[in-house]
Amino acid sequence: MSASSSTHPVNKAAILTIILVSYVMIVLDISVVLTGLPKIQQDLGFSDVNLAWVQSAYTLTFGGFLLLGARAGDIFGRRRMFVVGLSIFTLASLAIGASFSASWMLVWRAIQGTGAAVLAPSTLSLLQTNFAEGHERTRAVSYYSAAAGLSATVGLILGGLLAQYLSWRVGFYINLPIGLGMVAATRFYIQETPRHSGKFDLMGALTSTLGMSALVYGFIRSAHAGWRDEQTIMSLSLAVVLLMLFVIIERAVRQPILPLWLFSSAERSGAYAARILYLGAMVGFFFFTTLYLQDVALYGPALTGLAFVPATILHFPFAIAVPRLVRRFSPNSLLVVGSLIGIAGMAWLSQLSMNSGYLLSIALPMVLIGTSQGLTLSPLTSAGVAGVDHNSAGAASGAVNVAHQIGSSVGLAILVAVSGVGGLALSGRELMAFRVRSAFEAGTVMLVLASVVIVFAIVLPDRKKGRPSVGREQDAQTAEEAGLYANEVP
Numbered sequence: 001m002s003a004s005s006s007t008h009p010v011n012k013a014a015i016l017t018i019i020l021v022s023y024v025m026i027v028l029d030i031s032v033v034l035t036g037l038p039k040i041q042q043d044l045g046f047s048d049v050n051l052a053w054v055q056s057a058y059t060l061t062f063g064g065f066l067l068l069g070a071r072a073g074d075i076f077g078r079r080r081m082f083v084v085g086l087s088i089f090t091l092a093s094l095a096i097g098a099s100f101s102a103s104w105m106l107v108w109r110a111i112q113g114t115g116a117a118v119l120a121p122s123t124l125s126l127l128q129t130n131f132a133e134g135h136e137r138t139r140a141v142s143y144y145s146a147a148a149g150l151s152a153t154v155g156l157i158l159g160g161l162l163a164q165y166l167s168w169r170v171g172f173y174i175n176l177p178i179g180l181g182m183v184a185a186t187r188f189y190i191q192e193t194p195r196h197s198g199k200f201d202l203m204g205a206l207t208s209t210l211g212m213s214a215l216v217y218g219f220i221r222s223a224h225a226g227w228r229d230e231q232t233i234m235s236l237s238l239a240v241v242l243l244m245l246f247v248i249i250e251r252a253v254r255q256p257i258l259p260l261w262l263f264s265s266a267e268r269s270g271a272y273a274a275r276i277l278y279l280g281a282m283v284g285f286f287f288f289t290t291l292y293l294q295d296v297a298l299y300g301p302a303l304t305g306l307a308f309v310p311a312t313i314l315h316f317p318f319a320i321a322v323p324r325l326v327r328r329f330s331p332n333s334l335l336v337v338g339s340l341i342g343i344a345g346m347a348w349l350s351q352l353s354m355n356s357g358y359l360l361s362i363a364l365p366m367v368l369i370g371t372s373q374g375l376t377l378s379p380l381t382s383a384g385v386a387g388v389d390h391n392s393a394g395a396a397s398g399a400v401n402v403a404h405q406i407g408s409s410v411g412l413a414i415l416v417a418v419s420g421v422g423g424l425a426l427s428g429r430e431l432m433a434f435r436v437r438s439a440f441e442a443g444t445v446m447l448v449l450a451s452v453v454i455v456f457a458i459v460l461p462d463r464k465k466g467r468p469s470v471g472r473e474q475d476a477q478t479a480e481e482a483g484l485y486a487n488e489v490p
Contacts (some may be wrong), residue, residue: 014189015130016140022086022182023123023144023306024151025175026116029093030058030157031312034286035169035305038294043168044102048435049223051268052416056216056409057106057288060191061113063405067257067398070201078125079192083183085119088112090179097172102262121398126190160305167303201257204249208258208265211242212406219413222422262388270457271383272403277405277450278339278376280411281443282348285311285369287412288419289349289362292436296354296429307358311366311373318374331379332459338375339451345369346447350440354433383458411446418442 033040033054041051048175073081092112098104124144131140162170195230218235225232250256263269286308293299293307325334345368352361384400426434 011189012130014185015126018182018185018189019123019127019188020143020147021178022082022119024147025089025178025182026120027148027151027177027471028110028155029089029116029172030055030087031152031286032159032171033168035160035301035308036163036171037154037287037290038169039163039301039343040105044105047224048432049220049416049420051105052287052412054109054222055283056220056261056412057109058113058116059405059408060213060216061110062116063409064212065117065205066121066328066401067204068200068202069118070125070398071255071257072118073122073125075195075200077192077195078122078129079186079190081118081133082122082126083119085115085122085184086183086186088115088178089119090175090183091115093172093175093179097169099169101281125247130190152401153309154477156312157302157305159302160301165302178442199253199255201249201253201255204246204253204257207242207246207249209468211239211246212410214239214242216409216413219410219417223417240264242467252484253311258402260397261397265387266461267386267458268388268399269385269451271380271386273402273457274339274450274453275403276411277446277453278342278380279407280414281342281446281450282369282373283408284415284439284443285346285349285411288415288436288439289366291432292352293362295432296352296436297356297358298429307362308366309340309369310363314367314370314374318371318378322374322378325375325381326382331382332462334375335379335383335454336451336459338372338379339447339454340365341368342372342376343444343447343451344374346440346444350434350437350444352440354429381452386490414446415428415439415442 019163037051037054040046041048041056046054069081069085083263089112092108092115095108096105096112099108127144159168159171162168214235218232218239221229221235221465222232227233250258250260264271289308290304293304299307322334345365347364348365348368356362381400384403385396388396416439421438423431423438425436434435
């Protein structure tokens with residue numbers, strides 16, 4: 001069914017509801033687990049270091065198979081892959097809720113990430129094919145963006161409430177009735193899309209995912225075993241070999257999952273690098289703030305979820321305001337200002353101690369963090385598709401989203417590794433406070449590096465070219481049409 005096909009208005013509303021609810025499931029799942037992390041650690045026996053795998057196991061397979069999932073939708077039909085992705089995601093949620101060990105949970109978190117990798121691009125493809133280009137699609141995309149911001153906030157609060165008053169497992173169990181309902185509704189309301197010929201770059205997906213997994217494992221293991229540990233060295237060496245093999249494969253195959261020509265532009269390459277650094281710091285913010293609030297400040301999970309509101313509540317207004325701000329101040333101005341605000345917020349958080357008060361030491365820097373995310377991510381997305389025509393928008397959007405997931409997993413692993421250095425004479429709450437400070441200090445460095453990349457790879461070259469504002473608006477439109485779903489954190 002094409003975007004121009006006639007569809008009854010009620011069906012349009014139903015289609016949009018199905019797409020939004022399915023997308024909200026993904027965002028909720030990412031955020032709902034955060035406030036339950038300490039409870040998960042206690043129930044399943046995770047160590048302080050290995051707890052990061054609860055997030056990384058998901059984001060690695062999500063990012064690693066994302067482009068393959070998008071290709072599957074083109075070849076087999078987007079509705080079919082939407083149902084497949086939703087089914088895998090729902091089944092994995094049920095299995096995670098029933099976890100009896102840390103290893104069981106991590107295996108199913110990885111499977112769940114694979115389901116999300118199939119589901120997420122299908123939601124956007126169905127949105128594009130069912131809503132005509134122009135006002136209708138713009139409005140649908142705006143609902144899509146707003147849903148992400150609201151879901152991140154609701155997920156943190158809901159996860160905390162469930163973990164404290166019921167169980168963190170309920171946060172995964174609730175996906176079962178929702179998923180089953182969406183599968184049934186999809187078969188009733190959404191028509192299949194035309195299929196296209198193509199090939200799967202399975203080796204590219206496997207080498208990139210395994211390479212990134214080995215990299216993350218090496219960094220996380222170094223936090224407790226040290227950099228001279230044999231397994232740490234072997235893991236990092238294997239990561240280098242696999243990632244080099246991935247580049248060789250992408251050069252050779254006819255239909256690569258990640259076309260290397262995307263990196264021919266310094267602006268796009270800079271946008272990917274800056275996104276990895278920025279997301280690493282921001283995911284670290286959510287992860288380590290959760291541990292600080294519950295293990296140092298001794299908040300319950302419910303109060304922890306509410307404590308994040310100053311950071312996440314700004315997603316919704318920025319989803320509406322950023323397009324107008326871009327037209328008035330230019331994406332580059334927002335990028336620079338947003339990254340500087342992020343540095344200030346992260347540096348402020350790095351001063352946390354055992355006795356820090358919430359309002360001055362946590363809530364106010366959270367406002368800066370939330371403002372930074374709102375100002376930075378959308379313009380950074382536009383830079384990631386700069387100079388790309390509409391026919392290649394999908395490939396560029398895929399690269400942006402892969403960079404997003406790499407930053408989430410590898411960046412968090414780096415912060416975990418840094419937080420494990422020193423503090424040998426400390427224990428208990430004092431040790432955790434030390435680790436959180438170290439992580440935020442490293443996060444501040446990552447944001448500084450991201451800002452340097454933004455200035456020298458994006459802003460200055462753009463000024464030298466004297467690029468007109470219409471060009472920047474075209475990139476923003478291309479980004480929107482590509483349906484980029486990685487503009488929200490966590």
